[in-house]
Amino acid sequence: MVGYIDKIKEISERLLKDGKVDMVIGFRKGTMPMMNEPHRVKSADDVKNLVWDSNCGINLANYLTDRKEKIGIVAKGCDSRNIVTHIIENKIDRDQLYIIGVPCKGMIDSHKITNAVSGEIVDVVESNGEVTVKGDGFEETFNKADVLQKNCAVCIHRNPVIYDELVTDLVEEQADVDRYEDVREIEAMSTEEKHNFFDDLLAPCIRCYACRNACPLCYCPTCFVDESRPQWVGKGDDPVDIKTFHFLRAYHCAGRCTDCGSCERACPVGINMRLLTKKLEMDCLNLYGWEAGLTLDNRPPLDTYKPDDPEEFIK
Amino acid sequence: MKVIKIDKAKWNDGLEALNGSYSLFGPVKQNECYEFKKLDKDEQLDLSGLNTRMSAKGLIYPHTEAMFTYTLDEGEENHHIMQPADKDYSPRAVIGIRPCDADAFLLVQRNFDTPDYKDPYWIQAYEATTFVGLACNNPCRSCFCTSAGSGPFHEAGLDVLVVDAGDYFLAKAITEKGEALLKVTGWDNELDSDTAEKEIAALKNDAEAKISSTILTDNLKEMPITAVYDAPFWEDVAFACINCGTCTYVCPTCWCFDIQDEVHGTSGTRMRNWDSCMFPLFTLHGSGHNPRGEKVQRVRQRFMHKLKYYVDKYGDGIQCVGCGRCVRACPVNIDIRKVCDLMNNYDEATCAAQ
Numbered sequence: 001m002v003g004y005i006d007k008i009k010e011i012s013e014r015l016l017k018d019g020k021v022d023m024v025i026g027f028r029k030g031t032m033p034m035m036n037e038p039h040r041v042k043s044a045d046d047v048k049n050l051v052w053d054s055n056c057g058i059n060l061a062n063y064l065t066d067r068k069e070k071i072g073i074v075a076k077g078c079d080s081r082n083i084v085t086h087i088i089e090n091k092i093d094r095d096q097l098y099i100i101g102v103p104c105k106g107m108i109d110s111h112k113i114t115n116a117v118s119g120e121i122v123d124v125v126e127s128n129g130e131v132t133v134k135g136d137g138f139e140e141t142f143n144k145a146d147v148l149q150k151n152c153a154v155c156i157h158r159n160p161v162i163y164d165e166l167v168t169d170l171v172e173e174q175a176d177v178d179r180y181e182d183v184r185e186i187e188a189m190s191t192e193e194k195h196n197f198f199d200d201l202l203a204p205c206i207r208c209y210a211c212r213n214a215c216p217l218c219y220c221p222t223c224f225v226d227e228s229r230p231q232w233v234g235k236g237d238d239p240v241d242i243k244t245f246h247f248l249r250a251y252h253c254a255g256r257c258t259d260c261g262s263c264e265r266a267c268p269v270g271i272n273m274r275l276l277t278k279k280l281e282m283d284c285l286n287l288y289g290w291e292a293g294l295t296l297d298n299r300p301p302l303d304t305y306k307p308d309d310p311e312e313f314i315k
Numbered sequence: 316m317k318v319i320k321i322d323k324a325k326w327n328d329g330l331e332a333l334n335g336s337y338s339l340f341g342p343v344k345q346n347e348c349y350e351f352k353k354l355d356k357d358e359q360l361d362l363s364g365l366n367t368r369m370s371a372k373g374l375i376y377p378h379t380e381a382m383f384t385y386t387l388d389e390g391e392e393n394h395h396i397m398q399p400a401d402k403d404y405s406p407r408a409v410i411g412i413r414p415c416d417a418d419a420f421l422l423v424q425r426n427f428d429t430p431d432y433k434d435p436y437w438i439q440a441y442e443a444t445t446f447v448g449l450a451c452n453n454p455c456r457s458c459f460c461t462s463a464g465s466g467p468f469h470e471a472g473l474d475v476l477v478v479d480a481g482d483y484f485l486a487k488a489i490t491e492k493g494e495a496l497l498k499v500t501g502w503d504n505e506l507d508s509d510t511a512e513k514e515i516a517a518l519k520n521d522a523e524a525k526i527s528s529t530i531l532t533d534n535l536k537e538m539p540i541t542a543v544y545d546a547p548f549w550e551d552v553a554f555a556c557i558n559c560g561t562c563t564y565v566c567p568t569c570w571c572f573d574i575q576d577e578v579h580g581t582s583g584t585r586m587r588n589w590d591s592c593m594f595p596l597f598t599l600h601g602s603g604h605n606p607r608g609e610k611v612q613r614v615r616q617r618f619m620h621k622l623k624y625y626v627d628k629y630g631d632g633i634q635c636v637g638c639g640r641c642v643r644a645c646p647v648n649i650d651i652r653k654v655c656d657l658m659n660n661y662d663e664a665t666c667a668a669q
């Protein structure tokens with residue numbers, strides 16, 4: 001993964017020099033350990049600022065919404081699936097894009113690493129499938145596989161599904177992963193246990209909506225929680241309002257969510273709200289055999305109507 | 316002012332002694348981080364963390380705060396008339412607040428307690444509170460308090476400064492409020508203040524020397540507002556921002572709120588909630604027009620307010636105490652230190668010539 005960047009720079013420089021795109025969207029180095037910043041490069045001279053490593057978890061499809069320019073975009077597996085969804089939903093045109101595909105080996109979870117060491121982290125270095133964390137008076141090395149983001153650990157679409165050029169050969173997809181263990185655990189709970197579980201899960205929420213804003217799917221001009229005429233949801237810290245936001249948002253993502261993990265990654269208080277979207281993702285797979293963002297040819301199951309729908313209630 | 320030496324074994328006894336006279340608030344560990352919390356009678360605070368994830372501002376100015384209640388039931392007396400919400404302004408003590416957070420209240424006070432406008436909720440909560448601060452012997456890498464007008468041993472805004480001196484604490488009374496609190500604790504080993512001050516000063520020097528992050532703010536005041544407002548770097552600064560408002564929620568010096576009415580059946584509450592200049596709704600007019608409808612305008616507003624408008628209005632520094640929270644919490648790593656550099660180094664003439 002670390003070696004990808006030379007190729008990303010080479011492609012970006014070529015695209016910009018040839019005038020094929022107006023900008024390339026990628027990442028630049030962050031100022032904090034395990035953080036990179038989404039960044040757009042407009043001239044070949046600035047291509048040097050691009051970086052690529054295992055801290056590029058933010059989904060870049062989010063930065064394409066309704067843009068008018070010609071854009072080169074660096075896309076790992078999940079970004080590419082959200083790009084597909086964006087194209088289907090008319091948020092961007094395929095013709096506007098030059099997709100630089102990045103076969104991905106997973107992003108690292110900064111929360112996991114922060115919790116695994118005691119003390120402030122000063123530097124994190126990655127090499128050969130290992131992640132070395134340095135701080136004042138300590139140094140620890142982890143297997144990258146053990147510190148992956150939760151969604152990356154169970155990802156089965158690491159390769160971009162749509163691209164114009166790849167930065168390296170396709171990687172082997174993970175087989176034999178149990179994608180829905182966590183969902184089944186919740187399903188096995190009693191109603192009361194579930195209730196308590198979701199209460200605890202969402203209790204720390206400060207309603208910043210970083211989860212929503214980091215999600216490429218959440219592009220409504222006015223989100224239902226912001227709507228004031230009429231106002232659907234209270235804006236205070238009432239737990240019912242907070243749950244309403246989360247449950248409704250999850251349903252709006254049903255059949256569209258790619259489990260990219262951007263929402264969870266963005267949350268400043270470490271809430272795994274992905275559990276909600278994952279349940280719906282699992283249902284879509286079981287009920288419709290559908291996985292989001294794999295093809296430009298079909299619309300997500302929940303935004304289509306077919307006259308021959310087998311369900312009785314719809315007739 | 317007087318300095319008391321506290322045997323670490325006696326620390327909890329002193330806090331317990333406060334229980335009858337004050338409600339106590341302090342940092343406790345919650346999952347992966349530390350947060351301020353009202354302590355139950357037997358609950359102990361935990362001073363081992365670097366700093367809390369959320370600032371202490373919510374203790375005085377909660378995220379959601381009821382201002383009035385009312386009933387719409389015409390059968391009831393006083394229906395449709397706002398009644399003040401129930402409040403508890405009995406004495407409280409916040410233990411283990413960091414100096415930057417306490418200092419931040421003085422900045423925020425300029426908004427809530429002015430000659431013309433007095434915010435009754437903020438003022439009463441603030442006045443009811445005694446702040447017992449813990450000096451930072453080991454500041455985080457992302458703290459830049461010393462160049463933001465505060466510091467790891469900064470006393471402004473504190474009533475007592477507690478310094479961890481290894482085997483014991485040194486507690487320095489800074490205000491009369493602080494002295495009154497110390498009396499209740501029963502800690503009574505008063506030291507010769509010259510010697511004690513020297514000991515504190517030495518620890519302070521060590522701590523300040525450990526601050527590895529700084530900003531420059533010297534040009535901000537002289538710079539013409541319109542020049543930096545129109546500077547070419549804002550598009551680049553704003554690109555990554557997802558306008559989540561996390562930076563403003565975690566910030567001890569951000570003070571904006573929104574007022575909402577909520578009615579359940581016939582009983583209603585008028586409340587205020589934190590708001591953020593990062594939200595499009597913040598400036599949306601009734602007409603539908605939004606003067607800050609674009610993301611870049613909102614991002615610019617946050618930094619211009621903290622680093623320029625505030626500087627111009629009050630003349631004694633930036634609206635930031637350098638706690639570093641926004642830097643640590645931003646999901647896309649937008650860093651106020653970098654933006655401050657861009658603003659402070661901005662030279663309209665050279666940029667125009669390029």
Ligand code: SF4
Nearest residue numbers: 205206208209211267
């Ligand atoms: S990002 Fe986290 S804190 Fe913010 S609204 Fe979402 S769940 Fe709540």
Ligand code: SF4
Nearest residue numbers: 215257259260261263
């Ligand atoms: S809901 Fe979360 S995991 Fe799903 S697409 Fe949006 S950001 Fe990605």
Ligand code: SF4
Nearest residue numbers: 556557559560562645
């Ligand atoms: S926390 Fe970061 S992404 Fe969120 S509004 Fe602030 S600067 Fe923008």
Ligand code: SF4
Nearest residue numbers: 566635636638639641
């Ligand atoms: S702007 Fe950032 S560093 Fe400054 S006081 Fe607010 S949260 Fe702390």
